[in-house]
Amino acid sequence: MKVTLLQHTPNPERSVALAAKLCYSASSISDLEEKLSQADTTEFLAKIMSLGHQSVLEHISFTFGIDGISRACSHQLVRHRLASYSQQSQRYVTFKGDDFPMVVPETVSSSPKRNEIFAEAAKAAAKAYKELVDDGVPAEDARFVLPNASETKIIVTMNARELLHFFELRCCERAQWEIRTLAIEMLRLVKPAAPVVFSSAGPGCVTGGCPEGEMTCGKIKEVRAKFDHL
Numbered sequence: 001m002k003v004t005l006l007q008h009t010p011n012p013e014r015s016v017a018l019a020a021k022l023c024y025s026a027s028s029i030s031d032l033e034e035k036l037s038q039a040d041t042t043e044f045l046a047k048i049m050s051l052g053h054q055s056v057l058e059h060i061s062f063t064f065g066i067d068g069i070s071r072a073c074s075h076q077l078v079r080h081r082l083a084s085y086s087q088q089s090q091r092y093v094t095f096k097g098d099d100f101p102m103v104v105p106e107t108v109s110s111s112p113k114r115n116e117i118f119a120e121a122a123k124a125a126a127k128a129y130k131e132l133v134d135d136g137v138p139a140e141d142a143r144f145v146l147p148n149a150s151e152t153k154i155i156v157t158m159n160a161r162e163l164l165h166f167f168e169l170r171c172c173e174r175a176q177w178e179i180r181t182l183a184i185e186m187l188r189l190v191k192p193a194a195p196v197v198f199s200s201a202g203p204g205c206v207t208g209g210c211p212e213g214e215m216t217c218g219k220i221k222e223v224r225a226k227f228d229h230l
Helices: 012-023 029-035 038-051 055-059 071-077 112-134 139-145 160-170 177-190 220-228
Strands: 002-008 061-070 083-087 151-159
Touching: 002 177, 012 029, 012 038, 012 055, 055 151, 055 160, 061 071, 061 160, 061 177, 071 151, 071 177, 112 139, 151 160, 160 177
Parallel strands: none
Antiparallel strands: 002 061, 061 151, 083 151
């Protein structure tokens, strides 16, 4: 898996602070913009975040390039509807190699027996796909034999408010391992760009009790320490 922060709103925290100040000020936007110093931005933004005034976070967005995740992972990712997605199409992109690239879970790769079973199934799927395409079946139909393990590429854009929600759900220890790995790497990339906005980002237990109830992982202290030092 490779995750790249392709771009984000310029000076994102200043934009958020300006939007928030506008809500509480009679001044013009140009006056507010002129008076807003970096120190004022940081202090005011920290206050806004502590108050939970998150609607202003929708003014800033972050775009990620994601390579080498499975279709199983991307199916989970696109369930976050307040985002924009552009994904490599199995309809218009025809694979022409001998082995179709697959994501192999560690629970499989760590065992020679399991890895052999998985590899045989993946090879059979790739072989069937290639034979169908060579026989004139359109890629959009031949793809039906491909497994969820098939690698994909996707570009994702989310605003900061949705990212916080995404991190709360998908950085959790109970999230599926691949999308959890993806979410943690995305958080690692956005923190330097907007350190105040994402200062407390992570699973729900970072700032409160475990939202999983009886399904808790039981490792709140370890999780909090992990995200404090991310």
